[in-house]
Amino acid sequence: MTIRGKLKALAFAAALAAGALVAPAARAEPFRVCADPDNLPFSKSEGPERGMYVELAELVGKQLNQPVEYTWYYTQMQRRALRNTILQDACDAVFALPANAEYKVRGLQRSQPFFQVGYAIVAAPTFAFKSLDDLKSQRIGVQYSSTPHLLVNQLEGFKSTTYRSAEEALGALAKGEVDVAFLWGPVAGYENKTRWASRWRVTPVSGHDLSGEVAVAVRSGKDDLAKAIDRALLELKPQIAALADKYGFPREAPINLALAQAPTKLRATALAQVRVPASLVVAVNDTVPAKPAKSKGAGAAKNSAPPEVAPAAPAAPVLSEAAQAGRVQFNDRCSHCHGSDGYSPVRERDVRYLKMRYSDKWQETATVTIKNGRPDAGMPTWKDILKESDLQQIISFLGTVQK
Ligand code: HEC
Missing domain, CATH: 3.40.190.10 (Periplasmic binding protein-like II)
Structure with missing residues (x-):
């Protein structure tokens, strides 16, 4: 700290100690x-x-x-x-x-x-549960590498499908691909409220490092x-x-899901990051399935009632399949530096200006930059990580956000 800074801090501390508000x-x-x-x-x-x-x-x-x-x-x-x-x-x-x-x-x-804050079960308002066992008959959507993902995969008898983001899992819930989604409560609550007209109930849970x-x-x-x-x-x-x-953060008392016989060991990733970082996904991306993976048992016969027909989702921009897939990739791998959907408050990182910067060479420039990175500027190299098809999907998504 500079001397000036120190003096300021001292003055501030003194003011507080004296109980005097400035x-x-x-x-x-x-x-x-x-x-x-x-x-x-x-x-x-x-x-x-x-x-x-x-x-x-x-x-x-x-x-x-x-x-x-x-x-x-x-x-x-x-x-x-x-x-x-x-x-x-x-x-x-x-x-x-x-x-x-x-x-x-x-x-x-x-x-x-x-x-x-903690994880939450997102489901139709009519769905009631009191324990983890009540989730066994359900197809559960989880986010890759989250605590619920680890939990349901360590325990016998759960049918789960893995998604790369909470948003993707909610999309799957809306389409009836899963019956419940087991997601980070504040994010699920916010999305439910702002994008899905509160169509689901978001019930917070605790136990097993699921909340804190x-x-x-x-x-x-x-x-x-x-x-x-x-x-x-x-x-x-x-x-x-x-x-x-x-902001839609769940505020009810959480339902405690702790089992009598605790599963071996759970990684406490949930609370170390206030959200599950996309960087985790990048680090292990070779093992990330291109399509949401189904865990064993996912194909097992399903006997519960089909998901009820819900009101139409709020209108979203219509993207081609490639652009949609590219958007998912982008928001998983790139958004922590470039902002979600490419909007960044840091101008150099705002990838909506590629066309304005490079006119008709933008795709070429972007492709080269993504492949080779700009290590000096802090842009990582992706050529060993992204498949050519992933890269093309990302470019096609970038095409949809250019100014
Ligand atoms: C660790 C942070 C980080 C990640 C992750 C990252 N980038 Fe970047 N990226 C940067 C920075 C910083 C720059 C700006 C480099 C500069 O100033 O020249 C940049 C530049 C770019 C540019 C060129 C922008 C321009 O106008 O010249 C593109 C395109 C780009 N990134 C795409 C991506 C894509 C696609 C991904 C994901 C696959 C990605 N980036 C992931 C940090 C990142």
């Missing part, structure tokens, strides 16, 4: 927050919806009497994001990290937990700030509930 007339120090620029329903750097965590940061800033300033940073690699932001004093707080004791980051402390609380992170040693945030969060309880409702 008078509105005085120029208040900003409350500096690090957040992901493109991670709805949690945070978003621009647009009408800012996400639950950004709206909460604003409310906390008001309580602290400080204007909020943001440092935007992609959090797909969460620990790296923390190293490059808050741990280097780029901000005072991160909204939000898992609150559980096993999730430790050296140099950070956390506020009191302020909200419970989140808290605001601040640097170790910033005890006064941590305490001030705790006080603010306590005051803001009703507003937090209202924000959760606004």
Whole structure:
């Protein structure tokens, strides 16, 4: 920290210690927050919806009497994001990290937990369940490499189909390919509310590392700030509930799915990342099936009633099959750097301008860039990862978003 920074911090700490809130007339120090620029329903750097965590940061800033300033940073690699932001004093707080004791980051402390997040069962409102056993008769859609994916594959007797994103799994649920989807609650709740007219019930579950609380992170040693945030969060309880409702985060008490005989060992990926990162999929992409894979047993006779006919889905742009497949690939593998559907607040990364940049050579340029990457600029090499057909699908999707 620079001397100036230190002085500022000291002055700030002194003001808090004295219990004095900075008078509105005085120029208040900003409350500096690090957040992901493109991670709805949690945070978003621009647009009408800012996400639950950004709206909460604003409310906390008001309580602290400080204007909020943001440092935007992609959090797909969460620990790296923390190293490059808050741990280097780029901000005072991160909204939000898992609150559980096993999730430790050296140099950070956390506020009191302020909200419970976890996986949820998404199904027709008429579907009732009390235990994992009740899901055995159902065809279950799960997201690749998520905790539910690992769970249903480690236990006997479940019929599951794997999808590469929550959105894809919900699409399959709408088409009746599966009976229930077992997905990250906030994302499922948000999608259900904003894209699917709340046609499903999203029931949160717990047990088996399926849920946990989140808290605001601040640097170790910033005890006064941590305490001030705790006080603010306590005051803001009703507003937090209202924000959760606004973004469709499930808020009921979760149904505990813990079995008497616990399955061997579950990877605790769920809470280490607030969403399941596409980077995980990239890292192991050779094993990712081009089509959603059916696990053993998926073909077994199915005796429950066919899914009820649901209201039509909200209109989505009509894409060719290749472009649709390319879009799925893009949003799985590329969106954590380029934004979902290619829209990025970082102009160089906004791939909707390829045609404007390279006119009729855009496809050629994009193909070469995707294959060889631009390692110096941070664009990875994909030629060993993507099949030629995948690449063509991605190009055909990119064609649909050019300005
Ligand atoms: C780790 C982050 C990262 C990932 C993942 C990534 N890219 Fe990039 N990409 C970048 C960066 C950074 C640039 C900008 C390079 C520059 O400034 O020249 C870029 C540039 C590009 C460009 C050229 C843009 C232009 O206008 O010149 C294309 C096309 C592109 N990426 C496509 C993709 C596709 C398709 C994927 C997924 C298969 C992908 N990228 C995955 C970081 C990434």
